[in-house]
Amino acid sequence: MSRAPYVSFRVTPTGRRANAADIVAAVEREIAAGGLPTGSRLPPVRVLEQQLGLSKNTAQVAYDELGARGLVETRAREGVFVAAPMVGIAAAAPVTSPPLPIVRPPALMKPENHRGGLAIGTVFIDPELLPSEKLAECARAVLKQPGLATLYDPQGFAPLREQIATRLNARGIDCEPDEVIVTTGSQQALDIVARSLEIRRVALETPVYAYAKLLFETLGLATTGLRLDPFDGIDLAAWDRALATARPGMLYTITSFHNPTGYSYTTRELLGVLELCARHGVAIVEDDWGSDMLSGSEYRPMLRVLGGRNVVYVNSFTKKLLPSLRVGFAVADRAIVPSLLAMKRLATLGNVWLSEAVVAEFLARGYYDGHLAQLQRELDARYAACLTALAELMPPGVRWTTPGGGPTLWLELPRGVAVEAVVAAVARHGVIIDERSAAFVGEPHLTGFRIGYAAHPPETLARGLAIVADAIRALM
Numbered sequence: 218m219s220r221a222p223y224v225s226f227r228v229t230p231t232g233r234r235a236n237a238a239d240i241v242a243a244v245e246r247e248i249a250a251g252g253l254p255t256g257s258r259l260p261p262v263r264v265l266e267q268q269l270g271l272s273k274n275t276a277q278v279a280y281d282e283l284g285a286r287g288l289v290e291t292r293a294r295e296g297v298f299v300a301a302p303m304v305g306i307a308a309a310a311p312v313t314s315p316p317l318p319i320v321r322p323p324a325l326m327k328p329e330n331h332r333g334g335l336a337i338g339t340v341f342i343d344p345e346l347l348p349s350e351k352l353a354e355c356a357r358a359v360l361k362q363p364g365l366a367t368l369y370d371p372q373g374f375a376p377l378r379e380q381i382a383t384r385l386n387a388r389g390i391d392c393e394p395d396e397v398i399v400t401t402g403s404q405q406a407l408d409i410v411a412r413s414l415e416i417r418r419v420a421l422e423t424p425v426y427a428y429a430k431l432l433f434e435t436l437g438l439a440t441t442g443l444r445l446d447p448f449d450g451i452d453l454a455a456w457d458r459a460l461a462t463a464r465p466g467m468l469y470t471i472t473s474f475h476n477p478t479g480y481s482y483t484t485r486e487l488l489g490v491l492e493l494c495a496r497h498g499v500a501i502v503e504d505d506w507g508s509d510m511l512s513g514s515e516y517r518p519m520l521r522v523l524g525g526r527n528v529v530y531v532n533s534f535t536k537k538l539l540p541s542l543r544v545g546f547a548v549a550d551r552a553i554v555p556s557l558l559a560m561k562r563l564a565t566l567g568n569v570w571l572s573e574a575v576v577a578e579f580l581a582r583g584y585y586d587g588h589l590a591q592l593q594r595e596l597d598a599r600y601a602a603c604l605t606a607l608a609e610l611m612p613p614g615v616r617w618t619t620p621g622g623g624p625t626l627w628l629e630l631p632r633g634v635a636v637e638a639v640v641a642a643v644a645r646h647g648v649i650i651d652e653r654s655a656a657f658v659g660e661p662h663l664t665g666f667r668i669g670y671a672a673h674p675p676e677t678l679a680r681g682l683a684i685v686a687d688a689i690r691a692l693m
C-alpha cells in the first residue's frame with residue numbers, strides 16, 4: 218500500500234540547530250493558521266531529522282509531545298497525522314482551485330485510424346509497404362553505439378541535417394545543413410513558421426490540408442482561400458484579384474499531389490504563382506509532402522527551386538518511412554533560421570534524438586532511395602488498380618482526378634448528390650469517408666472527397682469503392 222504524501226512546514230530554530238521544542242512550536246503554529254488540514258501526514262521522523270540535520274530521536278520526541286497535546290495521532294505502519302480538531306475549533310474550509318481559463322478546442326477531425334471501419338480517404342501508406350524491419354535494424358545499430366547521446370541539438374541531429382541538405386542539393390535546392398530545422402513531422406514545421414509570422418493573414422488553396430488551415434486559424438491568423446479546381450487547374454487571374462483584395466503576407470501551398478485533391482501545379486502555374494506573389498509582396502511556404510512520391514525515381518519541380526531561397530520549404534519522412542517516427546523538417550534561408558528555431562525551442566527545447574538518429578542511419582546506409590523506388594512501384598500498381606476499379610464501378614457523372622503520384626486522388630460526385638448523404642450511407646456498411654468541410658476556406662465549391670489508394674490492398678479498396686458507387690447510384 219502506498220502512503221499518503223507528507224506535508225511540509227517551516228521550522229525556525231531558536232539556536233544553531235532546531236530542537237524538539239522548535240518542531241512542536243512549528244506544527245502548533247501551522248495547525249492554528251490552517252496550514253495543516255486534519256488528516257495531513259507529517260514528514261516521517263527520518264526525513265525530518267535528515268532535512269534539519271537533527272540528532273536521532275529529536276523528531277520522535279517532538280511528535281510524542283504533539284501527540285500528548287492531542288494535535289497529532291500515530292497510525293501503525295502509516296505515519297503521524299494531524300488529528301481532528303477538538304470540538305469548538307473549526308476545521309479549515311477546503312479550497313478548490315479554479316479551472317484553467319482556456320479556449321474551446323478547435324473542431325478537429327476524428328483520428329484517421331478509425332477502428333474496425335475501412336477508411337478509404339486516409340493519406341497514410343499501408344504499413345505493409347513501409348520499411349519497418351530496416352528501420353528496426355537502424356534503431357538497433359544506433360543503440361549499439363557506445364552510450365546514448367546525452368545532449369540534443371535544438372535544430373536537429375546534425376548528421377541528419379547534413380543528409381537532408383545533401384539530398385535536397387541533388388534535387389536543385391541550394392541549402393546548407395544549418396538551414397535545415399528538423400521538426401516533429403512537417404506539422405511542427407508549419408507551427409513554427411506560423412508562430413514566427415509578423416503578418417496577420419495567410420492565403421492558402423481551398424480546399425487545403427485541413428490541419429494547416431486549422432493551425433493557422435488557431436494561432437489567430439486570418440485566412441484567404443484561393444480556389445483550386447483539380448479538374449480545371451488554377452485561375453491565376455482570380456488568384457491575382459484575391460491577393461490584391463485580401464493582401465495576405467504569406468501563401469501556404471502544396472504544389473505536388475495536393476492534399477486533398479491530388480492536384481499538381483503545372484510549370485506554367487508554378488511560374489504564375491511566383492510572379493503573383495512577387496508582385497503582391499507575398500512570401501511563400503511550400504509544403505512539399507509529395508514531390509518525391511512519383512515513379513521511376515523522378516520528382517516534380519518545386520517552388521523552392523524556381524523561386525529561390527526566400528521560399529520556405531517543408532517536407533517530412535513520416536508518410537514514407539514510418540508515421541510513428543514523426544520526423545519532418547523545414548528549410549529556410551539562414552537569415553530567418555534564428556526566429557524559426559526560437560519557436561521550436563520554446564515548444565520542445567529539442568526533439569527526440571533517437572528518432573532523428575534512426576532516420577539519419579537509414580539515409581546514411583543508402584536505404585532511402587531503394588525504399589522509395591520499391592514503394593513507388595507498389596503505389597503505381599495500386600493507383601492503376603484504383604483507376605480501373607473507379608472506371609468499372611462508378612456511375613456516369615462521377616469524376617476523379619488522375620494525380621499519377623502521391624497517395625490520394627479526389628472523387629467528385631455528380632451534381633445533386635450530397636456528400637453528407639453518401640458519407641452517411643457508406644458508414645452503415647463500415648466505410649469511412651473523412652469529414653472534409655474543414656478543408657475548405659468558406660463554402661465548398663467541390664462536392665466530393667479524397668480516396669487514399671496507398672492505404673489498402675487493391676481488393677480491399679475496390680470493396681470500399683463498390684459500396685461508395687452503390688450509395689451514389691441510390692442517391693442519384
Ligand SMILES: Cc1ncc(COP(=O)(O)O)c(C=O)c1O
Nearest residue numbers: 402403404426476506533535545
Ligand atoms: C499536405 C500535408 N502536409 C503536412 C502534413 C503533416 O504531416 P506530418 O506531420 O506527419 O509530416 C500532412 C499530413 O497528412 C499533409 O497531408
